[in-house]
Amino acid sequence: MAQPGTMPNRMASLNQHLICANAITGSSTMGNGRLIRSMAAVSQLLKTRAFAPLLVILVLMTSVGAVLAAGAVWSRPDESTHPALTLPPLKQVQATGQIKEFELDVGRTGWELAPGKTVDAYAYNGQVPGPELRVTEGDTVRVTVKNALQEPTTVHWHGVEVPVGMDGVLGLSQAPIQPGDTFTYEFVAIPAGTRWYHAHANELAQQGGGLVGALIIEPRDPQPQSARPDREFTLVSGEWVTSSTTAPTGPMLMPTPGSAGGMDSMMGQGAGPMAQGVGRLNYDTFTLNGKTYSAAPPLMVRQGERVRLRLINANATDTQIFALPGHRLSVTHTDGNVLQQPVQVEAVPLGVGERADVEFVADNPGRWQLEAFMPALSSQGEVVPLSDIVYEGHEADAAQDFAPDAQVRIASYANFGGPPHPDPPDRVYELTLSGGVMMGMGSPTNWTINGKNYPNTDPLEVHLGQRVRLKLLNMSMEDHPMHLHGHTFQVVAANGRAIDGPLKDTLTVRHMEQYEIEFVADNPGDWLFHCHNLVHMGGGLMTEIHYR
Numbered sequence: 001m002a003q004p005g006t007m008p009n010r011m012a013s014l015n016q017h018l019i020c021a022n023a024i025t026g027s028s029t030m031g032n033g034r035l036i037r038s039m040a041a042v043s044q045l046l047k048t049r050a051f052a053p054l055l056v057i058l059v060l061m062t063s064v065g066a067v068l069a070a071g072a073v074w075s076r077p078d079e080s081t082h083p084a085l086t087l088p089p090l091k092q093v094q095a096t097g098q099i100k101e102f103e104l105d106v107g108r109t110g111w112e113l114a115p116g117k118t119v120d121a122y123a124y125n126g127q128v129p130g131p132e133l134r135v136t137e138g139d140t141v142r143v144t145v146k147n148a149l150q151e152p153t154t155v156h157w158h159g160v161e162v163p164v165g166m167d168g169v170l171g172l173s174q175a176p177i178q179p180g181d182t183f184t185y186e187f188v189a190i191p192a193g194t195r196w197y198h199a200h201a202n203e204l205a206q207q208g209g210g211l212v213g214a215l216i217i218e219p220r221d222p223q224p225q226s227a228r229p230d231r232e233f234t235l236v237s238g239e240w241v242t243s244s245t246t247a248p249t250g251p252m253l254m255p256t257p258g259s260a261g262g263m264d265s266m267m268g269q270g271a272g273p274m275a276q277g278v279g280r281l282n283y284d285t286f287t288l289n290g291k292t293y294s295a296a297p298p299l300m301v302r303q304g305e306r307v308r309l310r311l312i313n314a315n316a317t318d319t320q321i322f323a324l325p326g327h328r329l330s331v332t333h334t335d336g337n338v339l340q341q342p343v344q345v346e347a348v349p350l351g352v353g354e355r356a357d358v359e360f361v362a363d364n365p366g367r368w369q370l371e372a373f374m375p376a377l378s379s380q381g382e383v384v385p386l387s388d389i390v391y392e393g394h395e396a397d398a399a400q401d402f403a404p405d406a407q408v409r410i411a412s413y414a415n416f417g418g419p420p421h422p423d424p425p426d427r428v429y430e431l432t433l434s435g436g437v438m439m440g441m442g443s444p445t446n447w448t449i450n451g452k453n454y455p456n457t458d459p460l461e462v463h464l465g466q467r468v469r470l471k472l473l474n475m476s477m478e479d480h481p482m483h484l485h486g487h488t489f490q491v492v493a494a495n496g497r498a499i500d501g502p503l504k505d506t507l508t509v510r511h512m513e514q515y516e517i518e519f520v521a522d523n524p525g526d527w528l529f530h531c532h533n534l535v536h537m538g539g540g541l542m543t544e545i546h547y548r
Protein backbone atom coordinates (compact mmCIF):
# COMPACT_ATOMS: atom_id res chain seq x y z
CA MET A 1 0.00 0.00 0.00
CA ALA A 2 1.25 3.44 -0.82
CA GLN A 3 2.45 5.48 2.11
CA PRO A 4 1.49 9.09 2.68
CA GLY A 5 5.03 10.34 2.20
CA THR A 6 5.23 8.92 -1.29
CA MET A 7 2.30 10.89 -2.60
CA PRO A 8 3.62 13.54 -4.97
CA ASN A 9 2.38 17.04 -4.31
CA ARG A 10 0.13 15.74 -1.63
CA MET A 11 0.07 18.93 0.40
CA ALA A 12 0.37 21.21 -2.52
CA SER A 13 -2.45 19.73 -4.45
CA LEU A 14 -5.22 19.93 -1.93
CA ASN A 15 -3.91 22.80 0.09
CA GLN A 16 -3.40 25.15 -2.79
CA HIS A 17 -6.40 24.23 -4.80
CA LEU A 18 -9.20 24.11 -2.35
CA ILE A 19 -11.73 26.49 -3.64
CA CYS A 20 -14.85 27.28 -1.83
CA ALA A 21 -17.85 26.67 -3.97
CA ASN A 22 -19.46 29.70 -2.45
CA ALA A 23 -16.65 32.19 -2.26
CA ILE A 24 -18.46 34.77 -4.31
CA THR A 25 -21.43 34.83 -2.04
CA GLY A 26 -19.04 35.31 0.79
CA SER A 27 -19.33 32.72 3.49
CA SER A 28 -15.87 31.35 3.79
CA THR A 29 -13.26 30.00 1.52
CA MET A 30 -9.91 28.36 1.44
CA GLY A 31 -7.21 29.23 -0.91
CA ASN A 32 -3.60 30.14 -1.43
CA GLY A 33 -2.55 27.69 1.21
CA ARG A 34 -4.41 29.08 4.15
CA LEU A 35 -7.79 29.11 5.64
CA ILE A 36 -9.66 32.27 4.96
CA ARG A 37 -12.20 32.38 7.68
CA SER A 38 -14.04 35.64 7.83
CA MET A 39 -16.20 37.57 5.45
CA ALA A 40 -13.79 40.44 5.78
CA ALA A 41 -10.96 38.17 4.78
CA VAL A 42 -12.92 36.91 1.82
CA SER A 43 -13.70 40.39 0.69
CA GLN A 44 -10.06 41.34 1.15
CA LEU A 45 -9.07 38.28 -0.83
CA LEU A 46 -11.36 39.27 -3.64
CA LYS A 47 -9.59 42.62 -3.87
CA THR A 48 -6.05 41.34 -3.78
CA ARG A 49 -3.76 39.78 -6.31
CA ALA A 50 -3.56 36.75 -4.12
CA PHE A 51 -6.91 35.82 -5.43
CA ALA A 52 -6.03 36.10 -9.08
CA PRO A 53 -4.57 32.61 -9.58
CA LEU A 54 -7.55 31.03 -7.98
CA LEU A 55 -10.65 30.05 -9.75
CA VAL A 56 -13.93 30.53 -8.09
CA ILE A 57 -16.59 28.12 -8.97
CA LEU A 58 -20.09 28.78 -8.00
CA VAL A 59 -22.04 25.68 -7.37
CA LEU A 60 -25.38 26.30 -8.88
CA MET A 61 -28.06 25.10 -6.67
CA THR A 62 -31.52 24.68 -7.95
CA SER A 63 -34.19 25.33 -5.45
CA VAL A 64 -37.30 23.41 -6.23
CA GLY A 65 -40.48 22.71 -4.45
CA ALA A 66 -40.12 20.50 -1.64
CA VAL A 67 -40.75 17.17 -0.25
CA LEU A 68 -39.46 16.68 3.22
CA ALA A 69 -38.19 13.22 2.62
CA ALA A 70 -35.95 13.09 5.64
CA GLY A 71 -38.27 10.91 7.55
CA ALA A 72 -40.37 12.32 10.31
CA VAL A 73 -44.10 12.17 9.85
CA TRP A 74 -45.68 15.53 10.42
CA SER A 75 -49.20 16.45 11.30
CA ARG A 76 -50.99 19.65 12.13
CA PRO A 77 -52.13 19.91 15.72
CA ASP A 78 -55.44 21.29 16.86
CA GLU A 79 -54.98 25.00 16.30
CA SER A 80 -57.16 25.94 19.23
CA THR A 81 -54.65 24.53 21.69
CA HIS A 82 -52.06 27.18 20.85
CA PRO A 83 -54.09 30.21 19.81
CA ALA A 84 -51.25 32.67 20.28
CA LEU A 85 -48.69 30.73 18.34
CA THR A 86 -47.97 30.00 14.74
CA LEU A 87 -48.98 26.56 13.63
CA PRO A 88 -46.57 24.08 15.04
CA PRO A 89 -46.01 20.96 12.99
CA LEU A 90 -46.02 18.65 15.96
CA LYS A 91 -44.50 15.30 15.37
CA GLN A 92 -46.49 12.15 15.23
CA VAL A 93 -44.52 8.99 15.46
CA GLN A 94 -45.64 6.16 13.23
CA ALA A 95 -44.09 3.04 14.60
CA THR A 96 -43.45 0.04 12.41
CA GLY A 97 -44.17 -2.32 15.27
CA GLN A 98 -40.76 -3.88 14.76
CA ILE A 99 -38.45 -4.07 17.74
CA LYS A 100 -34.70 -4.06 17.09
CA GLU A 101 -32.63 -5.13 20.08
CA PHE A 102 -28.92 -4.53 20.59
CA GLU A 103 -26.43 -4.88 23.40
CA LEU A 104 -23.51 -2.58 24.02
CA ASP A 105 -20.87 -3.61 26.54
CA VAL A 106 -18.84 -0.59 27.60
CA GLY A 107 -15.26 -1.28 28.59
CA ARG A 108 -11.59 -0.63 28.01
CA THR A 109 -9.44 -2.35 25.45
CA GLY A 110 -6.02 -2.08 23.90
CA TRP A 111 -6.92 -0.91 20.41
CA GLU A 112 -4.44 -1.26 17.57
CA LEU A 113 -4.64 1.87 15.41
CA ALA A 114 -1.88 0.47 13.21
CA PRO A 115 0.63 -2.33 13.63
CA GLY A 116 2.81 -1.38 16.59
CA LYS A 117 0.57 1.51 17.55
CA THR A 118 -1.86 0.51 20.28
CA VAL A 119 -3.81 2.84 22.54
CA ASP A 120 -5.66 2.20 25.76
CA ALA A 121 -9.08 2.89 24.29
CA TYR A 122 -12.64 2.95 25.50
CA ALA A 123 -14.77 0.58 23.44
CA TYR A 124 -18.29 -0.64 22.80
CA ASN A 125 -18.24 -4.44 22.47
CA GLY A 126 -14.45 -4.35 22.40
CA GLN A 127 -14.23 -2.46 19.11
CA VAL A 128 -13.53 1.08 17.92
CA PRO A 129 -15.81 2.42 16.66
CA GLY A 130 -18.64 0.43 18.20
CA PRO A 131 -20.83 -1.79 16.02
CA GLU A 132 -22.92 -0.15 13.32
CA LEU A 133 -26.54 -0.29 14.39
CA ARG A 134 -28.90 -0.40 11.42
CA VAL A 135 -32.66 -0.06 11.79
CA THR A 136 -35.67 1.15 9.83
CA GLU A 137 -37.40 4.43 10.52
CA GLY A 138 -40.22 3.81 12.94
CA ASP A 139 -38.65 0.73 14.49
CA THR A 140 -38.55 0.56 18.24
CA VAL A 141 -34.86 0.43 19.12
CA ARG A 142 -33.94 -1.24 22.37
CA VAL A 143 -30.30 -1.05 23.40
CA THR A 144 -29.07 -2.64 26.61
CA VAL A 145 -25.92 -0.94 27.82
CA LYS A 146 -23.72 -2.75 30.34
CA ASN A 147 -21.14 -0.60 32.04
CA ALA A 148 -17.92 -2.51 32.70
CA LEU A 149 -15.94 0.70 33.19
CA GLN A 150 -14.62 1.92 36.52
CA GLU A 151 -16.61 5.13 36.03
CA PRO A 152 -20.19 6.12 35.15
CA THR A 153 -21.24 6.37 31.53
CA THR A 154 -24.30 7.18 29.39
CA VAL A 155 -25.12 6.93 25.67
CA HIS A 156 -26.42 9.81 23.54
CA TRP A 157 -28.24 9.08 20.25
CA HIS A 158 -26.97 11.94 18.15
CA GLY A 159 -29.48 13.28 15.63
CA VAL A 160 -32.29 11.02 16.79
CA GLU A 161 -35.43 12.70 18.10
CA VAL A 162 -35.70 10.57 21.21
CA PRO A 163 -37.87 11.28 24.26
CA VAL A 164 -35.79 13.32 26.69
CA GLY A 165 -35.39 10.48 29.17
CA MET A 166 -33.49 8.50 26.51
CA ASP A 167 -31.18 11.35 25.48
CA GLY A 168 -28.36 10.23 27.74
CA VAL A 169 -27.08 13.54 29.08
CA LEU A 170 -25.53 12.70 32.41
CA GLY A 171 -27.12 14.73 35.17
CA LEU A 172 -29.63 16.53 32.95
CA SER A 173 -31.76 13.87 31.33
CA GLN A 174 -30.31 10.71 32.81
CA ALA A 175 -28.79 9.36 35.99
CA PRO A 176 -25.36 7.87 35.46
CA ILE A 177 -25.08 4.20 34.53
CA GLN A 178 -22.80 3.24 37.40
CA PRO A 179 -19.93 0.77 37.09
CA GLY A 180 -21.40 -2.73 36.90
CA ASP A 181 -24.90 -1.43 36.16
CA THR A 182 -27.08 -1.94 33.10
CA PHE A 183 -29.49 0.49 31.46
CA THR A 184 -31.83 -0.18 28.56
CA TYR A 185 -32.51 2.63 26.13
CA GLU A 186 -35.71 2.45 24.13
CA PHE A 187 -36.94 4.86 21.50
CA VAL A 188 -38.63 4.99 18.13
CA ALA A 189 -36.08 5.53 15.37
CA ILE A 190 -36.82 8.93 13.78
CA PRO A 191 -35.85 10.62 11.59
CA ALA A 192 -34.28 8.44 8.89
CA GLY A 193 -30.66 9.06 8.03
CA THR A 194 -27.04 8.78 9.07
CA ARG A 195 -27.12 9.16 12.86
CA TRP A 196 -24.56 8.13 15.44
CA TYR A 197 -24.18 7.34 19.11
CA HIS A 198 -21.55 8.21 21.66
CA ALA A 199 -20.86 8.48 25.37
CA HIS A 200 -22.16 11.62 27.05
CA ALA A 201 -20.23 11.39 30.32
CA ASN A 202 -16.61 12.42 30.83
CA GLU A 203 -16.76 13.19 27.12
CA LEU A 204 -13.18 14.06 26.25
CA ALA A 205 -11.95 10.78 27.70
CA GLN A 206 -14.83 8.44 26.85
CA GLN A 207 -16.17 9.75 23.54
CA GLY A 208 -12.74 11.00 22.55
CA GLY A 209 -11.29 7.67 23.60
CA GLY A 210 -13.45 5.49 21.35
CA LEU A 211 -17.03 5.37 22.62
CA VAL A 212 -18.59 6.22 19.26
CA GLY A 213 -20.54 4.31 16.63
CA ALA A 214 -22.83 4.70 13.64
CA LEU A 215 -26.60 4.41 13.86
CA ILE A 216 -28.13 4.13 10.41
CA ILE A 217 -31.88 4.66 10.18
CA GLU A 218 -33.10 3.46 6.79
CA PRO A 219 -36.08 5.29 5.29
CA ARG A 220 -39.33 3.53 5.93
CA ASP A 221 -40.48 3.91 2.38
CA PRO A 222 -37.73 2.11 0.51
CA GLN A 223 -36.16 4.02 -2.36
CA PRO A 224 -36.89 2.67 -5.81
CA GLN A 225 -34.14 0.30 -6.91
CA SER A 226 -32.90 2.81 -9.44
CA ALA A 227 -32.28 5.39 -6.71
CA ARG A 228 -30.26 3.13 -4.49
CA PRO A 229 -26.49 3.11 -4.62
CA ASP A 230 -24.84 -0.17 -5.62
CA ARG A 231 -22.55 -0.07 -2.62
CA GLU A 232 -22.11 1.96 0.51
CA PHE A 233 -19.52 2.48 3.20
CA THR A 234 -20.03 4.01 6.63
CA LEU A 235 -16.88 5.90 7.58
CA VAL A 236 -16.35 7.08 11.16
CA SER A 237 -13.36 9.34 11.83
CA GLY A 238 -11.27 9.43 14.98
CA GLU A 239 -8.17 11.15 16.36
CA TRP A 240 -5.63 10.04 18.93
CA VAL A 241 -2.69 11.22 20.98
CA THR A 242 0.08 8.63 20.69
CA SER A 243 3.32 10.57 20.78
CA SER A 244 3.64 11.22 24.49
CA THR A 245 2.22 10.38 27.89
CA THR A 246 -0.50 12.93 27.49
CA ALA A 247 -3.06 10.66 25.88
CA PRO A 248 -6.43 11.20 27.50
CA THR A 249 -6.80 7.60 28.50
CA GLY A 250 -7.75 8.12 32.11
CA PRO A 251 -10.90 9.45 33.61
CA MET A 252 -10.98 13.22 33.53
CA LEU A 253 -13.24 15.63 35.28
CA MET A 254 -15.42 17.53 32.89
CA PRO A 255 -18.18 19.98 33.76
CA THR A 256 -21.03 17.77 32.71
CA PRO A 257 -24.46 18.87 33.84
CA GLY A 258 -24.16 16.73 36.91
CA SER A 259 -20.76 17.97 37.97
CA ALA A 260 -20.12 21.65 37.74
CA GLY A 261 -16.49 22.60 37.84
CA GLY A 262 -13.55 20.50 36.91
CA MET A 263 -12.57 22.64 33.95
CA ASP A 264 -9.09 23.29 35.22
CA SER A 265 -8.40 19.62 35.69
CA MET A 266 -8.56 19.07 31.96
CA MET A 267 -5.38 20.96 31.32
CA GLY A 268 -3.57 19.22 34.09
CA GLN A 269 -4.60 15.73 33.16
CA GLY A 270 -5.25 15.69 29.50
CA ALA A 271 -3.59 18.39 27.53
CA GLY A 272 -0.24 18.01 25.88
CA PRO A 273 1.54 20.69 23.93
CA MET A 274 -1.00 22.49 21.82
CA ALA A 275 -0.82 22.60 18.07
CA GLN A 276 -2.90 25.22 16.31
CA GLY A 277 -5.48 26.59 18.64
CA VAL A 278 -6.08 25.91 22.25
CA GLY A 279 -9.24 23.93 21.77
CA ARG A 280 -7.59 20.61 21.05
CA LEU A 281 -5.22 18.10 22.53
CA ASN A 282 -2.08 17.15 20.69
CA TYR A 283 -3.80 14.71 18.37
CA ASP A 284 -1.23 13.16 16.08
CA THR A 285 -2.90 10.04 14.66
CA PHE A 286 -6.05 10.03 12.57
CA THR A 287 -8.25 7.07 11.79
CA LEU A 288 -11.19 5.97 9.73
CA ASN A 289 -13.21 3.20 11.34
CA GLY A 290 -10.52 2.86 13.99
CA LYS A 291 -7.54 2.32 11.69
CA THR A 292 -4.88 4.65 10.31
CA TYR A 293 -4.29 5.01 6.59
CA SER A 294 -1.54 2.42 6.58
CA ALA A 295 -3.75 -0.12 8.37
CA ALA A 296 -7.15 0.69 6.90
CA PRO A 297 -8.55 -1.95 4.57
CA PRO A 298 -9.11 -0.48 1.11
CA LEU A 299 -12.66 0.41 0.12
CA MET A 300 -13.23 -1.91 -2.86
CA VAL A 301 -15.50 -0.82 -5.70
CA ARG A 302 -16.30 -2.03 -9.20
CA GLN A 303 -16.22 0.12 -12.27
CA GLY A 304 -19.64 1.54 -13.07
CA GLU A 305 -21.04 1.29 -9.57
CA ARG A 306 -22.72 4.15 -7.78
CA VAL A 307 -21.11 4.34 -4.34
CA ARG A 308 -22.40 6.06 -1.23
CA LEU A 309 -20.12 7.19 1.58
CA ARG A 310 -21.72 7.97 4.92
CA LEU A 311 -19.13 10.30 6.43
CA ILE A 312 -19.30 10.81 10.18
CA ASN A 313 -16.93 13.22 11.95
CA ALA A 314 -16.60 11.51 15.33
CA ASN A 315 -13.39 13.33 16.25
CA ALA A 316 -12.91 14.87 19.66
CA THR A 317 -12.13 18.39 18.46
CA ASP A 318 -11.05 18.73 14.86
CA THR A 319 -12.89 19.80 11.74
CA GLN A 320 -12.02 17.74 8.68
CA ILE A 321 -12.58 18.56 5.02
CA PHE A 322 -13.09 15.18 3.35
CA ALA A 323 -11.98 14.92 -0.26
CA LEU A 324 -11.75 12.24 -2.93
CA PRO A 325 -9.52 12.82 -5.96
CA GLY A 326 -10.55 11.64 -9.40
CA HIS A 327 -14.27 11.76 -8.73
CA ARG A 328 -17.08 14.20 -8.29
CA LEU A 329 -18.88 13.89 -4.99
CA SER A 330 -22.59 14.42 -4.95
CA VAL A 331 -23.72 15.54 -1.50
CA THR A 332 -27.20 14.14 -0.94
CA HIS A 333 -27.74 14.48 2.83
CA THR A 334 -26.44 16.75 5.59
CA ASP A 335 -26.53 15.25 9.08
CA GLY A 336 -28.64 12.46 7.56
CA ASN A 337 -31.34 14.79 6.22
CA VAL A 338 -32.01 14.80 2.50
CA LEU A 339 -31.19 17.93 0.49
CA GLN A 340 -33.61 19.45 -1.97
CA GLN A 341 -31.04 18.86 -4.68
CA PRO A 342 -27.72 17.01 -4.60
CA VAL A 343 -24.72 19.36 -4.70
CA GLN A 344 -21.62 18.50 -6.74
CA VAL A 345 -18.27 19.14 -5.09
CA GLU A 346 -14.88 17.49 -4.57
CA ALA A 347 -14.62 18.17 -0.82
CA VAL A 348 -17.00 18.28 2.13
CA PRO A 349 -16.15 20.02 5.42
CA LEU A 350 -17.48 18.42 8.57
CA GLY A 351 -17.10 19.78 12.08
CA VAL A 352 -17.22 17.38 14.99
CA GLY A 353 -20.58 15.63 15.13
CA GLU A 354 -21.59 16.49 11.58
CA ARG A 355 -22.31 13.91 8.89
CA ALA A 356 -22.66 13.97 5.12
CA ASP A 357 -23.90 11.35 2.71
CA VAL A 358 -22.04 11.65 -0.56
CA GLU A 359 -22.26 9.57 -3.72
CA PHE A 360 -19.88 9.13 -6.60
CA VAL A 361 -19.90 7.11 -9.78
CA ALA A 362 -16.96 4.73 -10.03
CA ASP A 363 -15.93 5.79 -13.51
CA ASN A 364 -12.22 6.41 -13.10
CA PRO A 365 -10.49 3.06 -12.51
CA GLY A 366 -7.47 2.96 -10.25
CA ARG A 367 -6.58 3.46 -6.62
CA TRP A 368 -7.60 6.81 -5.11
CA GLN A 369 -6.69 8.32 -1.80
CA LEU A 370 -9.62 9.41 0.34
CA GLU A 371 -8.20 12.18 2.49
CA ALA A 372 -9.01 14.98 4.89
CA PHE A 373 -7.68 18.49 4.98
CA MET A 374 -7.29 19.52 8.61
CA PRO A 375 -7.03 23.27 9.18
CA ALA A 376 -6.12 22.89 12.87
CA LEU A 377 -2.96 20.84 12.37
CA SER A 378 -0.70 23.75 11.49
CA SER A 379 -0.96 27.32 10.40
CA GLN A 380 -1.20 26.07 6.83
CA GLY A 381 -3.40 23.12 7.59
CA GLU A 382 -2.41 19.61 6.58
CA VAL A 383 -3.73 16.82 4.43
CA VAL A 384 -4.22 13.51 6.21
CA PRO A 385 -4.74 10.37 4.11
CA LEU A 386 -7.52 8.19 5.49
CA SER A 387 -8.13 5.22 3.21
CA ASP A 388 -7.96 4.18 -0.43
CA ILE A 389 -10.84 3.66 -2.82
CA VAL A 390 -9.66 0.71 -4.91
CA TYR A 391 -11.27 -0.55 -8.11
CA GLU A 392 -11.31 -4.29 -8.57
CA GLY A 393 -8.30 -5.28 -10.64
CA HIS A 394 -6.34 -2.25 -9.46
CA GLU A 395 -5.24 -3.58 -6.09
CA ALA A 396 -1.57 -3.20 -6.99
CA ASP A 397 -1.85 0.35 -8.30
CA ALA A 398 -0.20 3.27 -6.53
CA ALA A 399 -2.68 5.57 -4.81
CA GLN A 400 -3.44 8.71 -6.75
CA ASP A 401 -4.00 12.17 -5.33
CA PHE A 402 -5.35 15.40 -6.79
CA ALA A 403 -3.45 16.67 -9.80
CA PRO A 404 -1.47 19.82 -9.07
CA ASP A 405 -3.88 21.90 -11.13
CA ALA A 406 -7.03 20.27 -9.87
CA GLN A 407 -9.92 22.45 -8.86
CA VAL A 408 -11.24 21.28 -5.54
CA ARG A 409 -14.62 22.70 -4.76
CA ILE A 410 -15.65 22.65 -1.12
CA ALA A 411 -19.27 22.49 -0.13
CA SER A 412 -20.66 25.22 2.10
CA TYR A 413 -23.95 25.47 3.96
CA ALA A 414 -25.22 28.18 1.64
CA ASN A 415 -25.00 25.67 -1.24
CA PHE A 416 -27.42 23.31 0.44
CA GLY A 417 -31.16 23.67 0.11
CA GLY A 418 -33.90 22.57 2.47
CA PRO A 419 -37.67 23.01 2.48
CA PRO A 420 -39.31 26.46 2.60
CA HIS A 421 -39.75 27.67 6.16
CA PRO A 422 -42.47 29.87 7.65
CA ASP A 423 -41.69 33.36 8.89
CA PRO A 424 -41.37 34.96 11.37
CA PRO A 425 -40.29 32.82 14.30
CA ASP A 426 -42.14 32.99 17.63
CA ARG A 427 -39.01 33.51 19.63
CA VAL A 428 -35.48 34.68 18.91
CA TYR A 429 -32.31 34.23 20.93
CA GLU A 430 -28.97 35.78 20.09
CA LEU A 431 -25.98 33.74 21.16
CA THR A 432 -22.42 35.00 20.91
CA LEU A 433 -19.87 32.23 21.08
CA SER A 434 -16.52 33.20 22.47
CA GLY A 435 -13.54 32.15 24.51
CA GLY A 436 -10.14 30.66 23.99
CA VAL A 437 -6.81 32.32 24.31
CA MET A 438 -7.89 35.57 22.70
CA MET A 439 -11.29 36.03 24.24
CA GLY A 440 -11.27 33.75 27.22
CA MET A 441 -10.03 36.20 29.81
CA GLY A 442 -6.64 34.59 29.83
CA SER A 443 -7.74 31.02 30.17
CA PRO A 444 -7.64 28.78 27.13
CA THR A 445 -10.14 26.51 28.84
CA ASN A 446 -12.76 29.22 29.18
CA TRP A 447 -15.37 29.03 26.40
CA THR A 448 -18.54 31.06 26.64
CA ILE A 449 -22.04 31.77 25.34
CA ASN A 450 -22.96 35.44 25.83
CA GLY A 451 -19.98 35.78 28.13
CA LYS A 452 -20.91 32.96 30.48
CA ASN A 453 -19.79 29.38 30.84
CA TYR A 454 -21.88 26.41 31.65
CA PRO A 455 -23.49 25.85 34.08
CA ASN A 456 -23.88 29.63 34.46
CA THR A 457 -25.14 30.18 30.91
CA ASP A 458 -28.71 31.43 30.63
CA PRO A 459 -31.10 28.62 29.69
CA LEU A 460 -33.20 29.22 26.58
CA GLU A 461 -36.86 29.03 27.51
CA VAL A 462 -39.32 27.82 24.90
CA HIS A 463 -42.98 26.87 24.81
CA LEU A 464 -44.35 23.76 23.20
CA GLY A 465 -45.13 24.46 19.56
CA GLN A 466 -43.02 27.59 19.19
CA ARG A 467 -40.75 28.11 16.23
CA VAL A 468 -37.50 29.21 17.85
CA ARG A 469 -34.70 31.02 16.06
CA LEU A 470 -31.14 31.04 17.35
CA LYS A 471 -28.79 33.68 15.96
CA LEU A 472 -25.24 32.46 16.32
CA LEU A 473 -22.10 34.58 16.06
CA ASN A 474 -18.62 33.16 16.61
CA MET A 475 -16.31 35.81 18.06
CA SER A 476 -13.55 33.33 18.89
CA MET A 477 -10.77 32.04 16.68
CA GLU A 478 -11.85 28.41 16.48
CA ASP A 479 -14.67 26.42 14.87
CA HIS A 480 -17.71 25.74 17.02
CA PRO A 481 -19.78 22.78 15.82
CA MET A 482 -23.00 23.57 17.67
CA HIS A 483 -25.21 20.58 18.38
CA LEU A 484 -28.88 20.70 19.38
CA HIS A 485 -30.20 17.71 21.26
CA GLY A 486 -33.61 16.18 20.58
CA HIS A 487 -34.55 18.34 17.59
CA THR A 488 -33.70 18.88 13.95
CA PHE A 489 -33.11 22.51 12.98
CA GLN A 490 -33.00 24.35 9.70
CA VAL A 491 -30.36 26.86 8.64
CA VAL A 492 -32.39 29.98 7.72
CA ALA A 493 -29.61 32.56 7.31
CA ALA A 494 -25.94 32.30 6.46
CA ASN A 495 -23.74 35.33 7.13
CA GLY A 496 -26.58 37.79 6.79
CA ARG A 497 -28.32 36.21 3.82
CA ALA A 498 -31.70 34.55 4.35
CA ILE A 499 -31.87 31.03 2.93
CA ASP A 500 -34.08 27.97 2.99
CA GLY A 501 -31.07 26.02 4.14
CA PRO A 502 -30.37 22.43 5.06
CA LEU A 503 -31.90 20.46 7.91
CA LYS A 504 -29.27 19.60 10.50
CA ASP A 505 -28.57 18.84 14.13
CA THR A 506 -25.01 20.18 14.20
CA LEU A 507 -23.72 23.35 12.54
CA THR A 508 -20.12 24.48 12.44
CA VAL A 509 -19.78 28.22 12.99
CA ARG A 510 -16.33 29.46 12.11
CA HIS A 511 -14.47 32.57 13.17
CA MET A 512 -16.67 35.66 12.73
CA GLU A 513 -19.37 33.72 10.93
CA GLN A 514 -23.04 34.28 11.65
CA TYR A 515 -25.80 31.78 11.17
CA GLU A 516 -29.46 31.69 12.06
CA ILE A 517 -31.10 28.37 12.73
CA GLU A 518 -34.69 27.48 13.57
CA PHE A 519 -36.32 24.56 15.25
CA VAL A 520 -39.87 23.77 16.26
CA ALA A 521 -40.23 23.12 19.98
CA ASP A 522 -42.02 19.81 19.60
CA ASN A 523 -40.14 17.54 21.99
CA PRO A 524 -40.68 18.64 25.60
CA GLY A 525 -37.91 18.38 28.16
CA ASP A 526 -34.64 19.92 29.23
CA TRP A 527 -32.10 19.64 26.42
CA LEU A 528 -28.53 20.63 25.72
CA PHE A 529 -27.32 22.99 23.02
CA HIS A 530 -23.55 22.89 22.97
CA CYS A 531 -20.31 22.95 21.05
CA HIS A 532 -19.27 19.44 20.01
CA ASN A 533 -15.57 20.25 20.21
CA LEU A 534 -15.12 18.32 23.43
CA VAL A 535 -12.51 20.73 24.77
CA HIS A 536 -14.79 23.71 24.16
CA MET A 537 -17.69 21.79 25.65
CA GLY A 538 -15.62 20.99 28.71
CA GLY A 539 -14.64 24.65 28.87
CA GLY A 540 -18.26 25.69 29.20
CA LEU A 541 -19.60 26.37 25.68
CA MET A 542 -22.94 24.83 26.46
CA THR A 543 -26.43 25.86 27.49
CA GLU A 544 -29.78 24.26 28.20
CA ILE A 545 -33.14 24.54 26.50
CA HIS A 546 -36.09 24.40 28.87
CA TYR A 547 -39.74 23.92 27.92
CA ARG A 548 -41.92 26.15 30.09
Ligand SMILES: [Cu+2]
Nearest residue numbers: 480531533536
Ligand atom coordinates in the same frame (compact mmCIF):
# COMPACT_ATOMS: atom_id res chain seq x y z
CU1 LIG B 1 -16.49 25.13 20.14
